[in-house]
Amino acid sequence: MVDYEEIKKLVLIRLEAMPPDIKVSIGSEKDLSREELFREVKNETELGKLIIKMQLEYLRSMKKGF
Amino acid sequence: MKKFLITRPTHEIRVTYLFHWGKEILEFAKKKSINFTDFKNGKANRKDVEKYLKKQNPRLVLFNGHGNTSMICGHDDEPLIISNENEDLLNSKITYAIVCDAAKKLGKNAVKKGCDAFIGYEGPFGFVRDASRECNPFKDKFAEPFKEISNIIVTSLLKGDSVEESVEKSKHLTSELIKKYSTSDAEPGFKDIRFWLFWDKFFLNFIGDPTAKF
Numbered sequence: 001m002v003d004y005e006e007i008k009k010l011v012l013i014r015l016e017a018m019p020p021d022i023k024v025s026i027g028s029e030k031d032l033s034r035e036e037l038f039r040e041v042k043n044e045t046e047l048g049k050l051i052i053k054m055q056l057e058y059l060r061s062m063k064k065g066f
Numbered sequence: 067m068k069k070f071l072i073t074r075p076t077h078e079i080r081v082t083y084l085f086h087w088g089k090e091i092l093e094f095a096k097k098k099s100i101n102f103t104d105f106k107n108g109k110a111n112r113k114d115v116e117k118y119l120k121k122q123n124p125r126l127v128l129f130n131g132h133g134n135t136s137m138i139c140g141h142d143d144e145p146l147i148i149s150n151e152n153e154d155l156l157n158s159k160i161t162y163a164i165v166c167d168a169a170k171k172l173g174k175n176a177v178k179k180g181c182d183a184f185i186g187y188e189g190p191f192g193f194v195r196d197a198s199r200e201c202n203p204f205k206d207k208f209a210e211p212f213k214e215i216s217n218i219i220v221t222s223l224l225k226g227d228s229v230e231e232s233v234e235k236s237k238h239l240t241s242e243l244i245k246k247y248s249t250s251d252a253e254p255g256f257k258d259i260r261f262w263l264f265w266d267k268f269f270l271n272f273i274g275d276p277t278a279k280f
Contacts, residue, residue, distance in 0.1 A: 018258045022208060025080045026192035027166050028132035028143075033197070050189070058264050066241040066264070 002056060011041050011055045068280060069124035070095060070102040070224065073110040075131050075141035083193070084130035084164055086203040087213040091128070091220050100224055110140035115147075119155040126160045126280050128220055133165035136172050149175045156181035160229060160278050162219055166190040173273045183229040183274035185219060191266060194259045208259055211247075215240045215266060223280045230276035240267040 015038045024032050030047060032040065040048035072092065074085040085106065095102045103122070105114060110131070119127070129146065132139045136149035147153055149172045157180035163169070169186030176184050193212035199205050215236050222232035240263050247256040247263075 014258070014261075019255045021197050022255060022258060023195045023197045024192060024262060025083070025195060027190035028134065030190075031080060047190075054265055054268065055261070057268060058261055061264060061268075066244050 002059070004052065007055050007059075008041065008044075008052050011052055012038060014055075015041065067101045068126070069122055070100055070126045070128070070280070071115075071118060071122070071124040072102065072104050072128045073115060073130060073140055073146065074104065074106040075110040075139075076107050077142045081131050083195070083203045083206075083209055083213075087217055088128070088130060090213070091217055091224075094221050095224060098224060105140075108141050110146070111144055112140065112146050115140065116152065116155060119159075124159060126220075126223055127156065127162070129161070129163040129165055129168075131165055133163070133168050133172075135167045135170045138163050138165050138168055138172065147172065147176075153181070154179040156184070158182060160223065160280060161185065162223070163187075164191060164216055169269075169271050169273060177274040181274060183272055183276070183278040185229060185233060185270075185272040187266070187269040188271050189265075189269035191269070192262050193266070194262050196255075207253075208255060211243050211259065211263060212266065215243070215263065226279055228276060229272050229274070229278045233270060233272050236270060237267050240264070 015034060018034045020034055024037060041051055072088055074088045075081045076085050092104060129138045132143055137145045138147040140146045153172060153176040156176045160182055161184045163186040166187060169188045173184035173186050194208040196206045196208045203209060218239055219232045219236045222235050244260045244263055247260050
């Protein structure tokens with residue numbers, strides 16, 4: 001069983017390491033820089049929670065070789 | 067002759083990217099001598115789209131824009147298709163909506179009301195951009211793979227592949243790109259877009275007849 005807090009920590013580490021020139025366009029309202037994505041996850045906003053959940057799915061899929 | 071309709075609003079940067087992605091699809095359609103109609107900029111409005119869907123009855127409709135679980139929007143975020151209001155206009159058509167969350171509810175309702183197949187996203191559609199390339203989406207190396215995994219759905223359909231085959235081709239390409247960007251010689255930045263490619267693959271789905279073809 002993967003711990004939610006561990007996944008959150010992993011997402012935050014990955015986001016910190018992301019190049020600063022990357023922006024992620026997501027949803028109708030959001031257009032996020034690295035720092036904004038970091039805040040969404042850190043504060044566990046609706047989007048932040050979805051990113052954490054999707055990170056778990058991503059790791060599961062990675063095990064299967066995508 | 068079968069018809070293909072595309073809507074391409076341009077009222078803000080994110081939909082402008084989709085507008086540019088659509089150019090490649092239209093070039094492909096031209097080469098294949100496919101009868102298409104391009105509702106771009108302000109022409110991507112409810113009145114014109116409704117009129118076209120009713121009178122011209124295109125076999126394939128591609129919506130680019132914003133939206134949510136119950137609507138697909140056009141230019142200036144004007145709702146074009148609204149759940150429980152006019153989704154019956156998609157009757158007998160194949161629809162692909164590059165619109166957040168639209169497959170969740172609207173897509174299902176549209177199929178219940180006669181849409182042959184609805185391809186879309188059951189969550190927010192996302193893509194990565196190079197912040198320094200906003201004035202030229204064609205040169206944006208980070209957005210390029212997202213264009214590829216989306217455009218392949220439409221080009222496959224236009225080639226005659228079924229809905230299921232077209233969606234599978236996109237998912238397969240996404241997996242291949244993720245693997246490609248996982249190698250040690252992948253360019254910096256590309257490792258970071260793998261998660262977002264997976265994101266779109268995860269949410270991409272279709273409702274309706276898997277064997278439906280253009």
